[in-house]
Amino acid sequence: MYEKKYTIIRALVSVLGVALCLTQLYCSHKEETILYDLFHLRDFASFKEQTLFIDFGSPDFRKYLTKNWGFDEKLTDGRTVVWGLEGGSTLWFELFSLQDIAVSLLCKAVLYEGTPSQSLRVIVNEKPLISFNLTSSFKQYRIYIPSSLLRQGVNYLQFVPKYAIEPRMAAEGRKDVRKLAVCYDYLLLKPIAWHEKGFRFDLYSTSMDKKPISEKKKEASEVELWRMGLWEMSYYLKIPPHSLLKYNLGFTSEEYNRISPFEIQITIREEKGKERLLGSLSFDPETLKSLKRQAERTIDISPYWDKAVTLTLRCLPDKTSNFNPTAFIYFHPRIIKYMAKAKRIGSQRELARGAESKLREIRKDCAAANVLIFVVDAAQPSHMSTYGYHRRTTPNIDEVGKDGTIFLNGYCQAVYTRASIASLMTGLYPDVHDVLHPENKLNNNAVTMTEVFQNSGYQTAAFVAVGNASSAFGFQQGFDYFYESFKQETYTARAEDFLPALLPWIEEHRSEPFFLYVHFREPHSLIDPPSPFIDMFDKDYQGTIDPHTDRKRIMSHEIEMTPRDLYHIIATYDASICYVDSVIGKIIDKLKSHGLYNRTIIIIIADHGEALWEHGFFGHNIHLYEEISRIPFIIKLPSPAVIEGIKNEALVQTIDLFPTLVDILQLSSPNAVLQGNSLLPLLAGSTNSVNDFLYFRTLWKKPRYGVRGTVYKYIFYTLTGEEELYNLRDDPQERTNLMGSKEAIEIENYFRQQLSIWLHKQRSLRRIYSLAEKASAIDEATLKNLKALGYITN
Numbered sequence: 001m002y003e004k005k006y007t008i009i010r011a012l013v014s015v016l017g018v019a020l021c022l023t024q025l026y027c028s029h030k031e032e033t034i035l036y037d038l039f040h041l042r043d044f045a046s047f048k049e050q051t052l053f054i055d056f057g058s059p060d061f062r063k064y065l066t067k068n069w070g071f072d073e074k075l076t077d078g079r080t081v082v083w084g085l086e087g088g089s090t091l092w093f094e095l096f097s098l099q100d101i102a103v104s105l106l107c108k109a110v111l112y113e114g115t116p117s118q119s120l121r122v123i124v125n126e127k128p129l130i131s132f133n134l135t136s137s138f139k140q141y142r143i144y145i146p147s148s149l150l151r152q153g154v155n156y157l158q159f160v161p162k163y164a165i166e167p168r169m170a171a172e173g174r175k176d177v178r179k180l181a182v183c184y185d186y187l188l189l190k191p192i193a194w195h196e197k198g199f200r201f202d203l204y205s206t207s208m209d210k211k212p213i214s215e216k217k218k219e220a221s222e223v224e225l226w227r228m229g230l231w232e233m234s235y236y237l238k239i240p241p242h243s244l245l246k247y248n249l250g251f252t253s254e255e256y257n258r259i260s261p262f263e264i265q266i267t268i269r270e271e272k273g274k275e276r277l278l279g280s281l282s283f284d285p286e287t288l289k290s291l292k293r294q295a296e297r298t299i300d301i302s303p304y305w306d307k308a309v310t311l312t313l314r315c316l317p318d319k320t321s322n323f324n325p326t327a328f329i330y331f332h333p334r335i336i337k338y339m340a341k342a343k344r345i346g347s348q349r350e351l352a353r354g355a356e357s358k359l360r361e362i363r364k365d366c367a368a369a370n371v372l373i374f375v376v377d378a379a380q381p382s383h384m385s386t387y388g389y390h391r392r393t394t395p396n397i398d399e400v401g402k403d404g405t406i407f408l409n410g411y412c413q414a415v416y417t418r419a420s421i422a423s424l425m426t427g428l429y430p431d432v433h434d435v436l437h438p439e440n441k442l443n444n445n446a447v448t449m450t451e452v453f454q455n456s457g458y459q460t461a462a463f464v465a466v467g468n469a470s471s472a473f474g475f476q477q478g479f480d481y482f483y484e485s486f487k488q489e490t491y492t493a494r495a496e497d498f499l500p501a502l503l504p505w506i507e508e509h510r511s512e513p514f515f516l517y518v519h520f521r522e523p524h525s526l527i528d529p530p531s532p533f534i535d536m537f538d539k540d541y542q543g544t545i546d547p548h549t550d551r552k553r554i555m556s557h558e559i560e561m562t563p564r565d566l567y568h569i570i571a572t573y574d575a576s577i578c579y580v581d582s583v584i585g586k587i588i589d590k591l592k593s594h595g596l597y598n599r600t601i602i603i604i605i606a607d608h609g610e611a612l613w614e615h616g617f618f619g620h621n622i623h624l625y626e627e628i629s630r631i632p633f634i635i636k637l638p639s640p641a642v643i644e645g646i647k648n649e650a651l652v653q654t655i656d657l658f659p660t661l662v663d664i665l666q667l668s669s670p671n672a673v674l675q676g677n678s679l680l681p682l683l684a685g686s687t688n689s690v691n692d693f694l695y696f697r698t699l700w701k702k703p704r705y706g707v708r709g710t711v712y713k714y715i716f717y718t719l720t721g722e723e724e725l726y727n728l729r730d731d732p733q734e735r736t737n738l739m740g741s742k743e744a745i746e747i748e749n750y751f752r753q754q755l756s757i758w759l760h761k762q763r764s765l766r767r768i769y770s771l772a773e774k775a776s777a778i779d780e781a782t783l784k785n786l787k788a789l790g791y792i793t794n
Contacts, residue, residue: 035240036335038233038313044753046234046745051190052093056082064091066156070180079138079185083110086179088123088160093189095152100192101145103157106185109134110165120182123158124149138185144192159184191231234312236746238692238710240337241306245278245299247333264331265314266299270307271711301335308710310746358684362637366664369638370600371453372516372591373657375424376580377417377466378524378620379606381410381632383574391537393578396585400602403636405646405683410633411653411694411708412608416621417468419699420607420654421475421519425449426771427658427674430697431762434770435473437701441775442474447672449658450478453515456667461505461514463498465521467785469607472778479517481505486785493528493788495520495583503590510594518587523576523610525551525619526788527569533579538571547572551618570612598639601664603657606631614733621699624706624715625734629696635683637664643685650682651691651708673769695758707755714751725751 038045054061057072057080067090070083084107095101109118122129127149132141164179249264263282269275278299313333381387384394386401387408413423414430422428422435425448435442442448454460461481469475476482485497498518506516522529527547545554545565554561561569584604591597608620609628620628633652637643655676662669663678677690694708702719713734715724725738725748738744778786 032246033337034334035243035337036235036237038235038311038333038335039331041235041753042233044235044749044756046749051188053189054091054187055080056184056186064093066090066092070178081183081185083180084159084161084182084184086161086164086181088121088158089182089184090156090158091187092154092156094154095150098147098150098152100147101150102190102192103143103145104188105141105143106138106187107134107141108138108183109136109161110180110183111136112165115165116163118181119162121160123160125151125156126158134182138183232312232314234310234746236308236310236750237335238308239301239304239306240335243301243305243335243337245301245311245333246296246336247331248296249281249331263314263316265312265316266333267312267314268301268304269310269312270304271309275310275312355681355684355686359680362680362684363664363666365640366601366638367666368513369665370514370516370596371458371603371661371665372587372600373518373603373605374584374587375421375469375517375519376523376577376584376604376606376632377519377521378608378610379577379632380609380612380627381606381630382627383570383577383612384632386634387632389574391574391578393574394581396581396588397604397632397634400588400604400636401634402645404602405635405643405648407633407635407652407679407682408647408649409651409708410605410631411629411651411696412606412631413654413696414698415608415624415628415696416699417466417607418473419697421469422446422771424605424607424654424657425475425477427655427672427676428769428771429655429675429695429762431759432675432765432769434766434772436699436772439774440772441472442477443771443773444474444477446474446477446771447669448478449661450515450517452478452658452662452667452669452672454478454480456665457513459509459512459514460516461509462517462519463502464517464519465493465495465497466519466524466789467782468789469519470782470785472782473775484781487779487781493521493526494530495522495580499583499586502587506587506590506596507594510596519607520580520583521789522580523573524789527572527576529572529575529579533575533582534572536578537574538568541568541571543568545569555617566613569618573610573612600638601661602634602636604632604634605654605657622704624696624698624704626713626728626732629706629708635660635679637683643683646685648682648687650687650689651694651710652679652682653691653694653696656690693754693758695755705755705759707751707758709751709754712747712751714748714755716752716755723748723752 052064054064056065057074059072062072065082068085068087069089070085072080072082074080107120109120111118118134119131120134121131122143124145129145129149130143159182161181164181166179245266263280265280266278267275268278278301279297281297383389383391384397385392386394386398386406392398412420414420414436418438418440419430419433419436422433422442423430425442426433426446427449430436433442433446434440450460450462460479461483462476462479463483463485464470464475465485467473467486470484471482483498483501485491486493488497490500491497498520502518506514525548541564543562543565545559545561545568547569550559551569553559588597588602591600609626609630611617611619611623611625611627614627615623615625617623631654653676655674656679657676658672659674659676660679660683661667662672662674663680664683679690681688682690689710692709694706696706696708698704700719702717704715704717706716707714708728711727711729713726713728717723723739724734725744726734726736727738728734739748
């Protein structure tokens with residue numbers, strides 16, 4: 001029905017990446033595909049130059065002030081300043097190589113009623129540069145200093161006012177009795193980067209040749225143009241397999257005679273490893289003249305394939321010469337995929353044939369298998385014995401895990417139920433299906449996983465205990481039978497409510513392929529497991545804390561929580577997991593009693609995790625720490641296809657389930673647009689990752705976004721701009737935010753880049769593929785359920 005629309009969507013998905021930096025951009029060479037264009041990615045790199053910042057009034061910077069400065073002072077607005085005195089004030093700075101300099105100066109004149117206007121002359125190394133008028137309020141002035149006025153080593157910068165006034169006219173009670181002229185706040189000195197966006201200067205020296213600058217600004221629009229000077233640009237990235245580092249190097253003709261010898265240096269460093277030199281090339285004007293623009297160089301990076309590294313590009317002046325920074329080079333560094341046809345045969349093909357043979361064997365063994373998906377709402381895997389928890393909370397799930405694959409790094413797409421289940425059912429990221437907010441439901445245009453099974457001849461049934469995954473929000477699509485326990489007269493708000501209807505349904509449909517979806521409420525709050533399960537973990541608690549009703553009061557500081565109270569809350573959560581595990585065990589027993597266990601694909605996941613005060617709060621929706629975004633993720637295949645007892649560390653996510661089941665069972669899904677990846681190669685024993693990054697988000701219209709890589713995890717809060725970066729290998733509890741640390745500069749830029757590109761793609765897709773619509777009037781039973789779960793207050 002929607003085939004034309006989905007054909008357009010599939011075409012869009014295939015071409016959207018062409019506009020992005022990391023996609024495959026084809027060069028003039030037939031066999032060359034650009035994987036990383038490092039020039040386009042420069043905004044996400046760590047860019048280091050020779051800079052100096054002087055905070056006037058701070059003792060740490062007093063050493064740069066050499067002559068005619070007043071005392072440090074703190075103004076009423078909190079600024080720390082220094083007053084320039086009569087006769088002019090001088091500071092010094094040091095250059096390790098000659099280069100054009102941009103100066104940003106924040107200052108104001110000392111003026112009062114009746115005094116003439118104040119001006120400031122700038123003198124560089126005893127040579128006049130420029131003069132300009134000052135205002136009586138703080139203003140930033142930008143000044144250009146050409147390299148012709150500078151020298152290697154120490155340089156002197158002098159600010160000379162037109163006149164000075166008596167101190168009593170500037171402020172009463174001042175201890176400094178010398179005449180005052182200008183109040184200085186800060187100064188920033190840095191080399192000029194012509195390729196920087198928005199390049200301009202408010203003040204030009206009379207010695208500045210404006211025509212060449214205009215020409216250079218025009219040239220800077222070319223993607224290969226880089227400014228010469230002492231600089232360093234570092235990228236944190238994962239080196240793709242079968243790739244080379246390649247670059248063009250050349251010079252503009254008018255610059256040949258202006259440049260002294262220089263060196264281009266390229267280094268690479270693995271995580272926690274030493275920096276290694278990949279290439280170092282020295283050039284002089286004559287060499288550059290012969291190179292011209294199209295000279296190419298390639299570097300072998302095969303030892304680093306599939307590794308996360310820091311790649312650094314440096315431009316260094318020759319140590320024996322004065323470096324002229326006003327010259328430019330054509331420098332187009334990129335990482336390309338380049339394989340000769342002859343290299344595409346042989347052992348790689350044999351390996352590929354062997355792997356494909358194994359996949360075909362699994363598909364054959366799984367033909368017409370049943371599918372059973374358990375969703376354990378708000379289950380944190382670190383509280384399940386299947387994942388190594390010290391309490392035996394999940395003995396039945398443990399046994400399923402022994403018969404299948406336990407994914408150790410499984411993540412949801414959203415840390416709240418409705419968006420997460422919409423992603424599970426559609427195979428789309430939340431920012432594409434758009435079921436994001438409390439008023440949203442999944443509309444009838446969605447192609448759901450259940451509809452694909454239904455159209456393939458499967459009997460489909462759902463047993464749902466939570467309102468956010470109910471028919472009120474469009475999740476009944478494709479189900480022949482949709483049972484909502486909270487709408488039944490016998491409802492007790494416990495997992496066992498399913499059994500009187502679920503077990504007979506299995507028995508009735510045991511002779512035909514079925515797709516069965518079971519969504520428990522536990523261990524989501526209400527946390528109220530039967531007392532025998534609480535007694536297993538904490539039968540001696542004598543306190544007054546209610547693990548369900550008091551958690552919000554604890555977070556709002558209405559009541560205090562002792563360590564013993566927290567122990568009880570966690571024990572009750574564990575008991576709730578143990579209780580739902582026992583119900584799963586009864587369903588598994590039913591499968592086994594009818595000989596269905598070995599004919600069924602069993603999947604055990606959660607819609608999201610749950611915070612238990614690891615970071616000072618309870619619940620989900622708000623943050624993206626591991627206890628909330630990481631979920632249990634277990635897949636058991638039918639016998640004999642089952643590969644038993646695998647614990648796989650690959651990155652997997654909720655949207656991978658839809659394409660995985662379609663792949664295993666070879667189902668027809670012509671209208672489905674799936675953004676996940678099939679996990680079948682991992683189920684067959686492959687150790688190659690199918691996902692380089694995972695993406696997830698919180699609720700609200702200004703959410704937090706998370707990006708999970710192999711080692712690092714990045715979190716960005718769109719409301720405030722707050723960023724977090726964690727090394728999960730060294731800091732699995734996420735205690736140390738690495739943002740702003742010296743060792744993480746390249747890494748944080750890299751993750752910003754990944755998130756920026758991903759968001760751009762999702763939002764482009766959402767404009768044509770939103771599956772959300774406003775929910776109509778919600779029935780009383782669903783409203784009551786949502787209220788009990790804490791989602792609405794009235």
